[in-house]
Amino acid sequence: MQHWKAVLIKFIMCFAVLGLVLGLFFGVSFANILILSVLLTVVSYIAGDVYLLPRFENWGATLSDFTLAFVAIYLLGSFLFETEVPLATASLVSSAFLAVGEYFFHKYMAENVLDGHAIRSDEEKELIHQKLQAEYSEELNKGIPEDREK
Incomplete structure (x- = not known):
């Protein structure tokens, strides 16, 4: 149930941002904004929020x-948008506003939704750092003359 609520919140955010940016400033139709919002919500929720977060x-x-929003708006916009829309600018502005919303x-x-598992504690970060440390032992010095060690 928590995932459906999160998807609904994400859809409302995407639809509002794309409606304001693409609809008001670039004259994109309501139907195209709705299609783009649904596709972007589903793909970015699965890829970004459930897997990458x-x-x-x-x-x-x-x-x-x-990055996903920029590429999706640019590519889908080239097929969906009927008017002369500067795709790079529209994609960049929309993606920037979506990224701010995504942060929150x-x-x-x-x-x-993820029960706090998405944010690592300082202790977990330290354990990960310790696992990546290299070991040094005297066995690696075998065959090296003493004067080279100094």
Whole structure:
């Protein structure tokens, strides 16, 4: 049930941002905004919020959502938008506003839907860092003359 609520919140956010940016400033039709909002909501929720957010935390997931939104709006816009729309500008502005909303949406996801598992504690970060440390032992010095060690 929590996932459906999160998808609805994400859809409302996407539809509002795309409606304001693409509808008001670039004259994109309501139907095209609705289609783009549905597709972007589904793909970015599965890829960014469910898969990437627990692995890369908020900033990584927000950056991936920005990139996904830019590419999706640019590519789908080239097929859907009937009017002369500067696709790069429209995609960049829409993606930037969506990324701001995604940053706060990811905080909601981490606390309410993913039960806080998406944000690593300082202890978990330290354990990960310790696992990546290299070991050094005297066995690696065999065959090296003493004067080279100094």
